[in-house]
Amino acid sequence: MKLLIYGTGSFSQLAHYHFSTESSYEVVAFIETAPEDETQCCELPIISEQSVLDDYDPSDYHLFVAIGYRAMNQFRMDVCQRMSSQGYTLASFISPRAITHTNVKIGKNVFVFELNNIQPFSTIEDGVVLWSGNHIGHHSTVEQYCFISSHVVVSGHCRIGQRSFLGVNSTITDSVHLGARNLVGAGATIAKSTDNDAVWTAKHTTKAAGNSLRYL
Numbered sequence: 611m612k613l614l615i616y617g618t619g620s621f622s623q624l625a626h627y628h629f630s631t632e633s634s635y636e637v638v639a640f641i642e643t644a645p646e647d648e649t650q651c652c653e654l655p656i657i658s659e660q661s662v663l664d665d666y667d668p669s670d671y672h673l674f675v676a677i678g679y680r681a682m683n684q685f686r687m688d689v690c691q692r693m694s695s696q697g698y699t700l701a702s703f704i705s706p707r708a709i710t711h712t713n714v715k716i717g718k719n720v721f722v723f724e725l726n727n728i729q730p731f732s733t734i735e736d737g738v739v740l741w742s743g744n745h746i747g748h749h750s751t752v753e754q755y756c757f758i759s760s761h762v763v764v765s766g767h768c769r770i771g772q773r774s775f776l777g778v779n780s781t782i783t784d785s786v787h788l789g790a791r792n793l794v795g796a797g798a799t800i801a802k803s804t805d806n807d808a809v810w811t812a813k814h815t816t817k818a819a820g821n822s823l824r825y826l
Contacts, residue, residue: 613701614666614673616641616659616689618651621739622676625703625721626652632706635672659693668697675700675719678739679757682791683773687755690719690737700736708740717754729766753790771806 613635615622622640629635640651643659650656657665673693677686694700700719704710707724714728717736722728726740729748734740737755744758747766752758754772763781764770770782771790778796782788789806797812804810 612636612638612671614639614641614662614671614698616673616675616693617677618642618648618656619676619678621678623652625674625676626654628703628705628723629674629701633703635701638671639666641673663696668699671698672701673698674703674721675737676721679775682775682793683737683755683757687737687773690755694718735772747784759796 611634613629615625615637618640626637629637637654639654640656641659641662642656645656645658648656675686675689675693677689690700702716702718702720704716704722705724708722708726708728710728711730713730715733717734717738719737720734722740723742725743728734728746731749732746733751735752735754738752739757741758741760743760744762746752746764747768749766750764750768752770756770756772756774758776759778761779762776765782765784767785768782769787771788771792773790774788774792776794777798780794780797781799783801786800787803788800789804789808791807792804793809794800795811798810799815800810
């Protein structure tokens, strides 16, 4: 199957590399909202979103939205929903060097980099990005459009609220429900459930006495 990649940045280039070398997809073009000076990315054409339907029929092409955590993942979610509404099937990628199990549920437009360990009975919903080297514990759910960076530990029976961002080396302990749109900084430890729209740093985690939330 032929694949279009939305975006031309670093994530898009990595997606092109992995889809091309570790999947059955053939990447044929990149999409930008409004292309400027560059006409190619990874030696493939860059086309505008406005013109994509003219030359790339959704029945013949799948699509992956390679957009990072801009605006707490809102931009990636908006593009996924817009392109899906135009009839494109959203592709997912799971690295062959990640550990998954047959009863793990994986949604659409998910990207799982190498060395992730996703334990049994877990769910990774639509639009989630799992960068390299994370642990997703058993019976846990990562809700839609989260971005989990690298070397993050999500323990068992957790729920990570939609559009959250988990920084490098952060930890979510057992049975925690992280609210929607939480920003967890590098090295932070979350040991109790949180409200929506909260920001946590390594200096002020949920283990600290008298901690108050700071909102986005």
